Amino acid sequence: MSALEEGVSSSMKLVDAHVHCHEMSVSDIDSLSAEGFILVCVSDDYESSIKTIELAEKYNSIVPCIGVHPWEIGREDFRKVLDLVEKNIDRVKCLGEVGLDKQFVPETFDKQLEFFSRIVEISREYKLLLNLHTPKAWRDVYEILLRRDIEKAYFHWYTGPVDLMEEIQGAGYYIGLNPAFKIQGKHRDIIQRANLDKALTESDAPYEYKGLKLSPRMIHETISYISETRGVDKNNLVEMFYRNLLKLIS
Numbered sequence: 001m002s003a004l005e006e007g008v009s010s011s012m013k014l015v016d017a018h019v020h021c022h023e024m025s026v027s028d029i030d031s032l033s034a035e036g037f038i039l040v041c042v043s044d045d046y047e048s049s050i051k052t053i054e055l056a057e058k059y060n061s062i063v064p065c066i067g068v069h070p071w072e073i074g075r076e077d078f079r080k081v082l083d084l085v086e087k088n089i090d091r092v093k094c095l096g097e098v099g100l101d102k103q104f105v106p107e108t109f110d111k112q113l114e115f116f117s118r119i120v121e122i123s124r125e126y127k128l129l130l131n132l133h134t135p136k137a138w139r140d141v142y143e144i145l146l147r148r149d150i151e152k153a154y155f156h157w158y159t160g161p162v163d164l165m166e167e168i169q170g171a172g173y174y175i176g177l178n179p180a181f182k183i184q185g186k187h188r189d190i191i192q193r194a195n196l197d198k199a200l201t202e203s204d205a206p207y208e209y210k211g212l213k214l215s216p217r218m219i220h221e222t223i224s225y226i227s228e229t230r231g232v233d234k235n236n237l238v239e240m241f242y243r244n245l246l247k248l249i250s
Contacts, residue, residue, distance in 0.1 A: 013242035014223075016040060016216040017200035018097070018131060018156040018176055021055055021062065022048040024206060033061040037216050038245065040202075042097040042131050042156075044069040046080045053088060063249055065094035065131045068115060070101040074108040078115040085119070089126055093249045095119055096131025097156070103135035116141075120148050127151055129248050134160070142168055152248050157204055159186050162193055169198040174248065176202040179218035180209050181225060191222075192229050200248075201241050 014037045021029060021041035032039060040063045041056070043049040049066035056064035066085060068078045085095065098119050100112050123130050129152040134141045138160035145153050151172075158165060158175035165175060177199055181188045201223065203216045227234045 013238050014038065014216075014219055015201050015238075015241045015245050016203050016205070016219055017154060017241075017245060018042055018202035019205050019216055020044070020048075020207070022051040029055065029059060029062075032216055033059055035217075037061060037219075038063065038242070039216065040065060040094065040131065040245070042094075043067055044097065045072045045076045046084060049081055049084055053091060056091070063094060063245075064092050065096035065129075066092055067095045067098040067119060067131075069097045070099055070108070070112045070116075070133055071105055073112045073115055074105065078118075082115075082118055082122075085122055089122075092128065094129040094131050095123055096129075096154075097133050098130060099133035100137035100141050101133060101135050102137045102140070116144070120144060120150060123152070124148050124150055129154060132156060134158075138164055138168075142171075142173075145173065146171065154200065154248065156202055157187070158190055158194075159184070162189065165190060165194060169195045172198070174198050174200055174244065176200055177222055177226065178202055178204060179214055179222050180204075180212060181222065183210055183212055191226060196226070196230065196232065196237070196240060197244070199241070200244055 016037055017040045019039050038061055041052050042065045043052045045068055052064045056062045068076050068081050132155050134155055153173040156176040157178040177191050181191055201219045203214045205214045205216055207214050223234050223237050
């Protein structure tokens, strides 16, 4: 039995596979934990990585991910985070938020690639999950994972091509289903066509997307939408996503 299974009650199975806990209040994390959420907490940089590790020491409901967000690569000395990962390799099972971004920060792509190549090697060596940010770099990231024989990867808030999603999931990697489906048509299409056995729910909270303030609690709406559109019982979905997460962090 994993530490997460030991520390989480049978009712605590609502998965938020990508949330920025370091930007949330302690009281909010307290209440989310009490409400039955498992929070896969990603980091943006060195300071937030330290905070994420500290939060994980206090909450059994938190799975910590440390890394450098591609948006921060131009400002952050990513070597500090690489050192932090090496020093905490026994305390984390996930590296994130990491990846490549050709859409929002294409000007730093070479530096992004340098860091991502290093973090992928660490993932392969220690069999750590990669919690991935990939706007318009979906195939670039996917092909790197294949070349490096990466076992565990999660493409958060996937909005790429459906045919590539099928390749990604066919290779054993997972994709994220986000409450942004409420206003994002291309993500509704992903939800309707994804292999749910290779998917997880997430919020990307507390990010605000086009006026939509994302929150872990919106995962209830995501579960309801998936249930309605895919004809799967809500409780079965909650259990499925919980088991999917355990496969990735075991």
